Amino acid sequence: MNRHNLNEYWKTVVDSIQDGVMIVDPDGTIVSVNRAFEEITGYPHKEILGKSCTTLNCSSCQIAREENGCHWCVMFRRGNLSRQRCSLIRKDGRTVTILKNASVIKDGDGTVTGAVETMTDITDLVAKETQIENFRRELGAEDRFHGMIGASAAMRRVFDLVENAAQSDAPVIIFGESGTGKELVARAIHEAGTRSKKPFVKMNCAALNESLLESELFGHVKGAFTGAIREREGRFEAAHGGNIFLDEIGDLPLATQVKLLRVLEEKVVERVGDNRPIHVDVRIISATNRNLAQLIERGAFREDFFYRINVIPIWMPPLRERREDIPLLAESFFSRARMKSGKPIQAISRTALDALTNYHWPGNVRELRSCFEYAVVACTGPSIEPEHLPAQMQTARPALAEPSAALASLEELKKQRLVKALQESGGNQSEAARRLGISRTSVWNQMKRFHLVGEWGAE
Numbered sequence: 001m002n003r004h005n006l007n008e009y010w011k012t013v014v015d016s017i018q019d020g021v022m023i024v025d026p027d028g029t030i031v032s033v034n035r036a037f038e039e040i041t042g043y044p045h046k047e048i049l050g051k052s053c054t055t056l057n058c059s060s061c062q063i064a065r066e067e068n069g070c071h072w073c074v075m076f077r078r079g080n081l082s083r084q085r086c087s088l089i090r091k092d093g094r095t096v097t098i099l100k101n102a103s104v105i106k107d108g109d110g111t112v113t114g115a116v117e118t119m120t121d122i123t124d125l126v127a128k129e130t131q132i133e134n135f136r137r138e139l140g141a142e143d144r145f146h147g148m149i150g151a152s153a154a155m156r157r158v159f160d161l162v163e164n165a166a167q168s169d170a171p172v173i174i175f176g177e178s179g180t181g182k183e184l185v186a187r188a189i190h191e192a193g194t195r196s197k198k199p200f201v202k203m204n205c206a207a208l209n210e211s212l213l214e215s216e217l218f219g220h221v222k223g224a225f226t227g228a229i230r231e232r233e234g235r236f237e238a239a240h241g242g243n244i245f246l247d248e249i250g251d252l253p254l255a256t257q258v259k260l261l262r263v264l265e266e267k268v269v270e271r272v273g274d275n276r277p278i279h280v281d282v283r284i285i286s287a288t289n290r291n292l293a294q295l296i297e298r299g300a301f302r303e304d305f306f307y308r309i310n311v312i313p314i315w316m317p318p319l320r321e322r323r324e325d326i327p328l329l330a331e332s333f334f335s336r337a338r339m340k341s342g343k344p345i346q347a348i349s350r351t352a353l354d355a356l357t358n359y360h361w362p363g364n365v366r367e368l369r370s371c372f373e374y375a376v377v378a379c380t381g382p383s384i385e386p387e388h389l390p391a392q393m394q395t396a397r398p399a400l401a402e403p404s405a406a407l408a409s410l411e412e413l414k415k416q417r418l419v420k421a422l423q424e425s426g427g428n429q430s431e432a433a434r435r436l437g438i439s440r441t442s443v444w445n446q447m448k449r450f451h452l453v454g455e456w457g458a459e
Contacts, residue, residue, distance in 0.1 A: 020119040028053045042091035060086035097126045146188035152322040166193035174287040176316030179366030182287040186245040198242030206251035224273025236280045243283045250290030257305040264308045319361040333372040348384045355386045359393045415450045
């Protein structure tokens with residue numbers, strides 16, 4: 001193979017490499033690049049050859065120039081750079097994050113004749129890392145309790161009840177309108193309790209007719225009914241040792257209520273088509289958006305069954321009764337919707353937050369979450385504005401509840417809550433933390449952030 005063919009061969013090899021390759025002379029002048037370099041930087045080789053490497057505005061190059069003169073002089077002195085993360089500016093002005101390696105080139109006499117640099121575009125990887133970190137911060141937010149968000153007095157009462165209920169094996173029933181987060185409460189009880197390592201099984205009692213519902217709950221044996229071609233374990237057996245969540249329990253047929261009453265009293269189930277009792281150790285958590293007292297009066301719900309499931313009642317407040325939590329919820333749902341969409345939306349405008357606060361929220365927290373999924377899709381600017389919200393929220397009249405705290409910015413709201421908690425606890429940070437439902441460390445960090453340490457001192 002002659003020299004010309006050899007050069008063409010190596011050019012083909014280098015151009016097939018997915019990483020960008022750049023060769024410079026000792027003065028930092030670019031003498032050769034490959035095709036991947038052109039794609040990463042946006043510079044065609046005819047335009048970039050003969051120019052200084054500083055044309056790329058590499059962030060590590062800038063740091064080196066500030067401290068020690070020319071970046072390439074530093075690199076030549078060191079002999080190499082290994083796995084250095086930095087950014088450069090493409091020809092179109094966009095910033096690209098790269099991972100680069102560089103090494104000097106020497107001839108047979110050991111004289112430095114230049115340097116070669118390889119660059120890997122990791123922009124997408126960095127974006128994913130940022131997204132994961134944002135999710136991690138979101139999940140660890142101070143105003144969260146097992147996935148539930150709230151700092152209002154109503155939600156703090158719910159959190160206290162959940163913690164107490166979690167330490168008991170007594171049946172729990174969660175009352176609340178549709179969309180208030182009853183399933184989140186049930187899961188929080190499971191996660192905070194002694195059964196957290198065991199199964200958490202869910203069942204919607206309104207989803208099936210009576211015969212299919214009993215088969216789902218208790219299981220069946222082969223031949224119990226048409227289509228029962230094999231034995232099947234029920235949800236209660238699957239939840240053994242853990243918790244079973246029976247949602248929409250107000251829709252449970254009377255006959256099924258009788259059978260569940262036996263499960264509660266005797267801790268046994270019988271599969272459909274079988275009379276052999278199967279012992280189950282299961283804690284029942286139920287939920288409903290219906291008025292069970294009215295159902296009992298109409299004969300649609302058994303009173304004895306009600307008293308067995310209504311041992312620890314928890315009421316989830318509708319969103320309109322905890323408007324001070326709307327900024328916290330809005331910020332969380334906005335962050336999630338924005339990260340999911342990848343849009344460069346920066347904030348929720350004050351006027352949009354006002355509109356959200358004034359709305360009556362018949363669909364509660366579920367409706368607020370859906371609102372932000374819509375708003376992020378509709379938004380084409382840097383912030384969510386009222387016109388990006390669903391139409392019914394744009395025309396909402398001012399709410400009757402006190403809106404002052406809810407209309408404040410998120411940071412101001414947190415400061416107001418912290419000051420109030422410190423006042424009510426006489427400056428005791430541990431007690432303030434208990435009232436806010438956060439850790440004492442979080443109280444101390446917030447005091448420093450809001451410049452309250454001097455005012456309240458150290459505990």
